[in-house]
Structures are given as structure tokens and as C-alpha cells.
Amino acid sequence: MHLTSHRKRRNVSRMGPVLASISKAFEQLRDPAILRVAAKSIAITMLIFVIAGVGVFFGLEWLFAWLEWEAGGFARAAAAVIIAALAFWFLFRVVALAVLQFFADEVVIAVEKAHYPDLAERAVPLPFRRDLANSLKGLGRALTFNLLALPVAAVLFFTAFGPAIVFLLVNAVLLGRELTDMAWLRHSGEPPLPSPVQRSERLMLGSAIAAMMLVPFLNFIAPIVGAAAGTHLTHDAMQRREGGDA
Known part of the structure; x- marks a missing residue:
């Protein structure tokens, strides 16, 4: 009983930094720098899906012609809409996060300037090549x-x-890592040191953001909130580690 209660208290204590980080991230949505990143990432994400939808429509036209299937325009349009909707549901998290990776530094810098100016001075911006490599690795995963x-x-x-539930669990693990690495890689050195954020904290953050990405309209700002929350959580963990070392 004592061991069980200790584990419960430990899990609750770890939820504190995660909930605080998400709360701070929502508060920072008023920051013009964050709003600019949100506008750019949402616009590019939607543009990708619009282009993909047009491609699906004309691809179906070609497929129907090749199969000599005399389907009407309504059938082609309906098939395109169904395929596009399924692709949007399945790929939105992947595409939105991949797009955000290219603007991640802007989110991290905005959070650091507002809340962690001392740590911001120690950050080392990632070279474009390494930033691109990290983005591609994240997309691949x-x-x-x-x-x-x-x-x-x-x-x-x-x-x-x-x-x-299956996709929620999978993306919770992926998002927890990606969203905290965005900030940590600017401070981890080369080669990167292990992240100070606990696995349980990353999983909690990833679960919260993955759940947000299942909610219509909220899913558009979820990646931005996640990037800001991941930055808060990482810096909180860095400060706790430094305090413990001291």
C-alpha cells in the first residue's frame, strides 16, 4: 500500500510541470511572434492538403479512364472527398508537425525571450542542415x-x-519526444546529451497534444501549443536538474 501511494504521489507531482507548461503555452497564444508562426504553419498545412486533394481528384480521373470506368463527375468528386477526408484524418498530425518543425525555432525563441532570458542567451541555434535532418527524421518516425x-x-x-485510441497512444509517444527536442537540441551540445525531461512527462505532454489534435478546430493550434509547452517543460526540467546538481 505504501509503495502504491508513493507511486501515485510521484505521478501526480510529474503531472504538475506538464499541466503548468500547457497552461503557459495557451497564455502565450497572445504573443504576436507565436501568432505569426501559427498563421504560417496553418496556412502551409492547409495548402498541402488542398494541393493533395486536387491531385487525388485528377488522379482518380486518370484511374477511371485507365480502367474504362464510366463514372460520372459526382462519383469522382465523392471518391476524392472520401479519400481526402481519410488522408486528412490520418496524416494531419504528421504533416502539421513536419511543417511546424521548420518554424520550431521561432516558437522556442519567443518562449525563451518571454520566460527564460538567461537560458536563451546560452542557446545555440541549430544549423539549417541539422534542423532539416531532425525534421526529416521526425517525419520518418x-x-x-x-x-x-x-x-x-x-x-x-x-x-x-x-x-x-491506437493512434492516440502512438502519437503521444512521438509528440512527447518531438515537442521537447525542439527546445532541448538548442541547449544539448554536440553530440546531444540525454534530455532532462522525464519519459513520463514527455508521454503526458504528448498524450495531451495528441488528444487536442483529435478535436476539430483545436487541432489547428495544437502543434503550436505543443511546441510552446514542450519548451516550457524542457526549461523547467533543465532548471530542476541544475538545482539538483547545485
Whole structure:
């Protein structure tokens, strides 16, 4: 009983920094620098899906012609809408996070300037090559793990919430790492040291942001909130580590 209560207290104590980080991230949505990043990332994400939707429509036209299927325009449009909707639901998290990676520094810098000016002075901006490599690695991980989760989600397709829970868990792990690494890599040196953020804290943050990305309209700002919250959580962990070392 004593061990169980100790574990519960430890988990609650770790939820504190995560909840505080998310709260601070929402408060910072009023920051013009954050709003600019949000506008750019949302616009580019939507543009990608619009272009993809147009590509699907004309791709279906070609496919129907090749199969000599005399389907009407309504059938082609309906098929394009269904495919685009499924792709949007499945790929939104991957595409939105990949787009945000290119603006991650702007979010991190805005948070650091407002809340952690001393730590901001010690940050080392990532070279474009390393930033691009990290973005591509993150995109690769997201695609790989989501594709691996597809068969499990397919088995649970006829359950009420099975597929959503599967993708929620997968993306919670992915997002927790990506969102904290955005800030940590600016301070970790080369080669990067292990992140000071606990795995349980990363999982809690990733779960919260992954859940937000399932909610219509809220999903558009979820990556920005996640990047800001990940920065707060990382700096809080850095300060706790330095305080412990002291």
C-alpha cells in the first residue's frame, strides 16, 4: 500500500510541470511572434492538403479512364472527398508537425525571450542542415509508426474508439519526444546529451497534444501549443536538474 501511494504521489507531482507548461503555452497564444508562426504553419498545412486533394481528384480521373470506368463527375468528386477526408484524418498530425518543425525555432525563441532570458542567451541555434535532418527524421518516425499502427487500428475498426485510441497512444509517444527536442537540441551540445525531461512527462505532454489534435478546430493550434509547452517543460526540467546538481 505504501509503495502504491508513493507511486501515485510521484505521478501526480510529474503531472504538475506538464499541466503548468500547457497552461503557459495557451497564455502565450497572445504573443504576436507565436501568432505569426501559427498563421504560417496553418496556412502551409492547409495548402498541402488542398494541393493533395486536387491531385487525388485528377488522379482518380486518370484511374477511371485507365480502367474504362464510366463514372460520372459526382462519383469522382465523392471518391476524392472520401479519400481526402481519410488522408486528412490520418496524416494531419504528421504533416502539421513536419511543417511546424521548420518554424520550431521561432516558437522556442519567443518562449525563451518571454520566460527564460538567461537560458536563451546560452542557446545555440541549430544549423539549417541539422534542423532539416531532425525534421526529416521526425517525419520518418511519424510515418513509420503510424503505418505500423494501421493493421492494429484496422482490427479494431468496428469498435467504438479502438482506432482513435491506437493512434492516440502512438502519437503521444512521438509528440512527447518531438515537442521537447525542439527546445532541448538548442541547449544539448554536440553530440546531444540525454534530455532532462522525464519519459513520463514527455508521454503526458504528448498524450495531451495528441488528444487536442483529435478535436476539430483545436487541432489547428495544437502543434503550436505543443511546441510552446514542450519548451516550457524542457526549461523547467533543465532548471530542476541544475538545482539538483547545485
